[in-house]
Amino acid sequence: MTTDWLDKVRWDANGLVPVIAQEAGSNDVLMFAWMNREALRLTVEHRRAVYFSRSRNKLWFKGEESGHVQHVHEIRLDCDEDVVLLKVEQVSGIACHTGRHACFFQKFEGTAEAGEWVTVEPVLKDPDAIYK
């Protein structure tokens, strides 16, 4: 049993690595999160995204409450070995806790002197109905 592949990842000072979740097929960037060593190991083992919640300071099995599980099709590591990219199948098509497809729903409009972030993506499902 060798976990050399886990040693190859350059974990940061907190033992974490940033993770980008991208939807297989559409290639949409769904969300961004963090993993620790155990989260990445579990992700590979179960082929479902497991993150590490920095706010709750514990493993976060994506979809455990919402049912919005991410089935992992592919895992990539970047040139510096310090960022992970997941290609996932997003159950229900909703990755964001706001009930939207993806987390990046605020678009910059304007100029550096007078800019604003505008919400440009619809809520697909009421969060109250997701998190009962």
Add this chain to the structure above:
Amino acid sequence: MTTDWLDKVRWDANGLVPVIAQEAGSNDVLMFAWMNREALRLTVEHRRAVYFSRSRNKLWFKGEESGHVQHVHEIRLDCDEDVVLLKVEQVSGIACHTGRHACFFQKFEGTAEAGEWVTVEPVLKDPDAIYK
């Protein structure tokens, strides 16, 4: 002159925010980097990606040495206001310093017990020819 939009970003303890660069059109995730407040402001102003290099501790005008500039088509902010997504046109089609299209060229293969990262993307241009 209002820069409220810059205040809306939740900069981390080091004054940085993680940034994902995605290719407009293909939707490929090209790279991951960081920005400070000035980098994001300059990115909006010039419509070219400007990052903050943590290793060199200074602004990094993407493409300043390589010529592989990223023209910014769109800027998105996530639900927690602490991650930025850029949609860019990648000059030359090469985003990675290794001379590859994107930085995520190492693919996980195997199992949790016996896994490895395998390079699956070609070098499009010799880095020695990029950085003279």
